[in-house]
Amino acid sequence: MAEKNKENVSFRNVNENPCNMCMPMGGILALKGIEQSMVIVHGSQGCSTYMRRHIAEHFNEPVDVGSSSLNEKGTIYGGEKNLRQALDNIRKVYHPALIGIVTTCLAETIGEDIERITGQYLIDKEMEEFPIVTASTPGYGGSHFEGYFFTLKRILMQLTEAAEKNNKINIIIPNISPADIREIKRMLALMEIEYVLYPDFSDTLDRPFAKPYTKMSNGGTKIADIRSMGGAVATIQMGITIEDGISPGKYLEEQFGIPLYNIAIPMGVESTDVFINTIAEITGKKVPESMKQERGRLLDGMIDSHKYNFQGRSVIFGEPEMVYGVTKICVENGVFPAVVATGSQIGRFNQLVTAAVADCPEQSKILIETDFSHILAASKEGKVNIGIGPSDGRYLTEKGDIPLVRLGFPIHDRVGGQRLLSVGYTGTMMLLDRITNTLLENKYKSYRSSMYEKFYQQG
Amino acid sequence: MAGELAESITERDEFIVTKGKNKKQLKCDTDSSAGCVSQRACVYCGARVVLNPITDAIHLVHGPIGCATYTWDIRGSLSSGAELYRNSFSTDLKEQDIIFGGAKKLAAAIDGLVEKYQAKLVFVYSTCIVGVIGDDLEAICSAASRRHNIEVIPVESSGFIGNKSAGYRAAGDALLRLIKPSESAVFKKNNSINYLGDFNLAGEAWIIHNYLQQMGVELNVTFTGDSHYTALKSAPKAKLNIIQCAGSMLYLAGKMEELYQIPYIQISFLGIEDTAASLRNIAAALGEESMILKAEELIAKETARVEDIIKGYRTKLEGKKAAIFVGGGFKAISLIKQFREIGIDVVMIGTQTGRKEEYEIMNELVDDGTVILDDANPAELEKFMMEKGANLLVGGVKERPLAYKLGIAFIDHNHDRKHPLSGFEGAVNFAEEVYSTVCSPVWKSLTALGMESGVTNHG
Ligand code: SF4
Ligand code: SF4
Numbered sequence: 001m002a003e004k005n006k007e008n009v010s011f012r013n014v015n016e017n018p019c020n021m022c023m024p025m026g027g028i029l030a031l032k033g034i035e036q037s038m039v040i041v042h043g044s045q046g047c048s049t050y051m052r053r054h055i056a057e058h059f060n061e062p063v064d065v066g067s068s069s070l071n072e073k074g075t076i077y078g079g080e081k082n083l084r085q086a087l088d089n090i091r092k093v094y095h096p097a098l099i100g101i102v103t104t105c106l107a108e109t110i111g112e113d114i115e116r117i118t119g120q121y122l123i124d125k126e127m128e129e130f131p132i133v134t135a136s137t138p139g140y141g142g143s144h145f146e147g148y149f150f151t152l153k154r155i156l157m158q159l160t161e162a163a164e165k166n167n168k169i170n171i172i173i174p175n176i177s178p179a180d181i182r183e184i185k186r187m188l189a190l191m192e193i194e195y196v197l198y199p200d201f202s203d204t205l206d207r208p209f210a211k212p213y214t215k216m217s218n219g220g221t222k223i224a225d226i227r228s229m230g231g232a233v234a235t236i237q238m239g240i241t242i243e244d245g246i247s248p249g250k251y252l253e254e255q256f257g258i259p260l261y262n263i264a265i266p267m268g269v270e271s272t273d274v275f276i277n278t279i280a281e282i283t284g285k286k287v288p289e290s291m292k293q294e295r296g297r298l299l300d301g302m303i304d305s306h307k308y309n310f311q312g313r314s315v316i317f318g319e320p321e322m323v324y325g326v327t328k329i330c331v332e333n334g335v336f337p338a339v340v341a342t343g344s345q346i347g348r349f350n351q352l353v354t355a356a357v358a359d360c361p362e363q364s365k366i367l368i369e370t371d372f373s374h375i376l377a378a379s380k381e382g383k384v385n386i387g388i389g390p391s392d393g394r395y396l397t398e399k400g401d402i403p404l405v406r407l408g409f410p411i412h413d414r415v416g417g418q419r420l421l422s423v424g425y426t427g428t429m430m431l432l433d434r435i436t437n438t439l440l441e442n443k444y445k446s447y448r449s450s451m452y453e454k455f456y457q458q459g
Numbered sequence: 460m461a462g463e464l465a466e467s468i469t470e471r472d473e474f475i476v477t478k479g480k481n482k483k484q485l486k487c488d489t490d491s492s493a494g495c496v497s498q499r500a501c502v503y504c505g506a507r508v509v510l511n512p513i514t515d516a517i518h519l520v521h522g523p524i525g526c527a528t529y530t531w532d533i534r535g536s537l538s539s540g541a542e543l544y545r546n547s548f549s550t551d552l553k554e555q556d557i558i559f560g561g562a563k564k565l566a567a568a569i570d571g572l573v574e575k576y577q578a579k580l581v582f583v584y585s586t587c588i589v590g591v592i593g594d595d596l597e598a599i600c601s602a603a604s605r606r607h608n609i610e611v612i613p614v615e616s617s618g619f620i621g622n623k624s625a626g627y628r629a630a631g632d633a634l635l636r637l638i639k640p641s642e643s644a645v646f647k648k649n650n651s652i653n654y655l656g657d658f659n660l661a662g663e664a665w666i667i668h669n670y671l672q673q674m675g676v677e678l679n680v681t682f683t684g685d686s687h688y689t690a691l692k693s694a695p696k697a698k699l700n701i702i703q704c705a706g707s708m709l710y711l712a713g714k715m716e717e718l719y720q721i722p723y724i725q726i727s728f729l730g731i732e733d734t735a736a737s738l739r740n741i742a743a744a745l746g747e748e749s750m751i752l753k754a755e756e757l758i759a760k761e762t763a764r765v766e767d768i769i770k771g772y773r774t775k776l777e778g779k780k781a782a783i784f785v786g787g788g789f790k791a792i793s794l795i796k797q798f799r800e801i802g803i804d805v806v807m808i809g810t811q812t813g814r815k816e817e818y819e820i821m822n823e824l825v826d827d828g829t830v831i832l833d834d835a836n837p838a839e840l841e842k843f844m845m846e847k848g849a850n851l852l853v854g855g856v857k858e859r860p861l862a863y864k865l866g867i868a869f870i871d872h873n874h875d876r877k878h879p880l881s882g883f884e885g886a887v888n889f890a891e892e893v894y895s896t897v898c899s900p901v902w903k904s905l906t907a908l909g910m911e912s913g914v915t916n917h918g
């Protein structure tokens with residue numbers, strides 16, 4: 001896979017408290033962003049139940065995901081019968097417009113050929129037009145992060161055609177929050193451009209309360225739009241850390257000659273500028289006044305907070321793309337990224353982060369394919385005073401007394417993970433305020449007593 | 460929109476009955492149907508639930524990372540001592556391990572962990588693919604056991620060999636290996652009992668321990684809430700086993716009766732009625748006059764303390780309707796009685812892994828018209844809750860968002876809850892929780908917006 005810097009990889013025989021999930025999890029998330037889609041996890045029942053539970057806790061949404069419920073027999077003789085039955089049942093109950101099938105370790109280990117099975121199924125049922133997309137996502141093959149992008153690529157490979165040229169820009173987004181997706185759509189609307197945003201789980205995984213309840217939620221990228229992505233003017237993909245092999249944007253470029261702009265998540269001034277300027281460059285549109293005002297407000301806020309932020313020493317962990325985005329924010333604001341860590345094993349991350357932290361006054365510690373026991377040790381050594389990442393970082397709070405700004409996926413011990421806004425100028429400001437205020441809160445909590453202990457002398 | 464309701468899946472028919480309507484036997488305790496979005500977890504999950512609360516053990520998951528990630532510290536079992544059990548250790552199998560086998564890695568992982576944490580006990584959980592790639596867990600564990608002169612016990616929990624119940628059995632087998640007879644075990648103390656099937660969620664086992672102490676009964680060891688290596692070893696000393704969670708512990712209790720001549724009785728500490736009856740039964744089984752008297756004293760005192768509080772809630776809740784979907788049958792049965800104590804009728808009841816005998820008891824306890832179902836899926840839960848006009852649902856994490864989306868109140872009855880539901884204080888907590896959700900003001904806000912709703916400032 002990637003050009004791994006051996007020094008940074010925590011090689012080991014045992015993972016102590018994982019900092020990543022497995023591939024099919026990413027596949028489910030990606031497929032949840034397609035209109036009227038259902039997912040079947042081909043494998044034993046447990047995997048799918050665990051993943052549903054994780055997703056449901058983060059989004060506080062019902063997450064119906066089918067499983068082919070492989071049992072002992074299916075494991076020995078093959079799971080075709082189970083998978084076909086699963087397809088029947090899912091169609092009957094949910095009437096989806098598309099079914100995505102992802103695999104688990106078990107299905108891959110026993111060598112299931114899901115493409116053949118589903119192809120045969122469609123022929124037998126005389127419904128060859130029905131879109132079933134498959135992605136082979138063994139849990140041992142990578143983390144949920146790779147599973148997410150790989151599944152997006154697989155969907156394009158199976159749906160997208162060499163379409164007539166249109167005026168739209170493909171916007172490929174990583175695993176960010178529904179609130180983030182909505183913010184990106186708002187910015188695109190402000191720029192008055194036409195686009196296909198892919199995938200879009202801003203409604204499907206963050207539904208308004210409404211009566212009556214429907215099993216399938218509205219929203220998601222339209223299948224027709226996905227088919228037409230092959231005719232777009234350009235692709236903007238927020239996937240700067242990923243390798244070409246799993247890059248949906250790269251696929252569109254190679255297959256249909258659509259220019260790819262692979263950028264970071266618009267987090268922080270620089271990365272958001274890149275996003276806006278890229279759009280301006282592609283379309284020739286002017287940046288609207290109101291966007292400039294938003295940017296100005298962010299700059300104003302950054303100045304207001306810079307001295308407080310200077311006291312921050314952060315540990316940033318989670319999915320590579322998000323971690324990179326946060327690292328940029330930290331560097332821009334003088335919060336020293338002492339430890340930058342991901343459980344994934346991927347691509348350009350190491351190189352990009354190294355470049356991002358190059359001008360910091362101290363050397364950052366970069367950890368890839370790591371676990372929380374290593375992150376904790378590095379954080380203690382790096383005298384970290386703030387953590388930024390998903391809920392599992394509560395381990396750092398408990399064992400290392402490091403206050404945590406929750407961000408990313410999953411957030412299962414607090415409410416509102418789906419509502420966290422941290423992209424664009426406005427989102428960056430909101431995240432930065434959370435970081436600054438956490439630093440302040442922690443300082444004020446103890447500064448009277450710590451000053452007393454340090455300086456006060458009796459007599 | 461009636462058309463939106465679940466189209467029934469024929470193979471599910473046998474798993475659903477309505478009391479008083481059809482005479483057919485409910486089918487249960489079998490594999491989930493593929494594609495039915497079962498709420499069940501896997502064998503490994505079941506085994507982990509039972510063994511995880513053993514506080515000073517190393518719990519090592521042999522498999523790819525996901526299985527370990529999704530189960531890291533997600534349960535609310537409390538400890539009065541060691542914290543080792545709250546870590547998630549995994550051999551994190553990768554592609555090359557699947558091809559060449561994971562034996563070496565596993566052995567090295569055990570060595571590394573034992574050296575680092577100095578534990579006397581290691582559980583090695585097998586996951587699905589281990590069953591397929593054929594690592595000889597037994598041999599690896601016994602070699603490690605000899606190397607370190609400690610107990611290294613394999614848990615045969617490959618996910619596909621059955622459902623959660625198979626995991627309970629696997630855990631039971633692992634425990635039996637741990638408590639195999641030692642010389643000191645022969646001597647039995649007259650007032651000493653083991654408490655099976657309490658995982659000390661939110662301190663529940665501690666509450667029961669206090670009751671027993673007041674009665675002059677010595678709690679030898681709890682399986683497995685807040686238990687540890689040495690205490691578990693002494694299990695054969697007890698005169699009597701009492702079982703709370705029958706689903707997970709009946710097998711073990713039967714074996715202990717056979718091997719160590721310890722008789723068992725089933726009890727339940729959920730609800731005032733069951734708690735009082737259980738305390739009486741324990742005293743009667745041990746047969747000491749003083750215990751019987753003390754039990755009555757305790758029951759009188761505690762009942763007097765909580766009776767009025769619960770009556771207060773009852774007046775507010777009388778006539779509401781409950782739906783229940785929980786893991787095991789014992790819990791479901793207790794809940795029917797507990798709801799009766801606060802004036803609530805059960806209109807739908809189901810479990811993930813209930814046994815035939817348990818379903819028979821449920822059938823006896825509920826009113827005519829109540830729907831009883833095994834291994835239900837979200838579509839069925841939705842259908843029957845709406846049809847029966849349920850006001851609240853009792854369930855786990857995955858069911859919660861569904862209830863909320865339907866505008867129905869919800870009670871968390873899962874393993875990560877943070878408040879005890881056992882004993883007299885648990886009964887108060889339960890009533891309070893039901894009140895807090897059923898009578899919450901938020902339901903009043905769920906009206907429509909717009910002039911047709913007729914809400915304006917001037918009436
Ligand atoms: S692989 Fe098997 S053991 Fe692991 S979560 Fe899936 S079903 Fe359970
Ligand atoms: S790592 Fe593999 S076996 Fe484990 S949950 Fe993920 S897909 Fe299932």
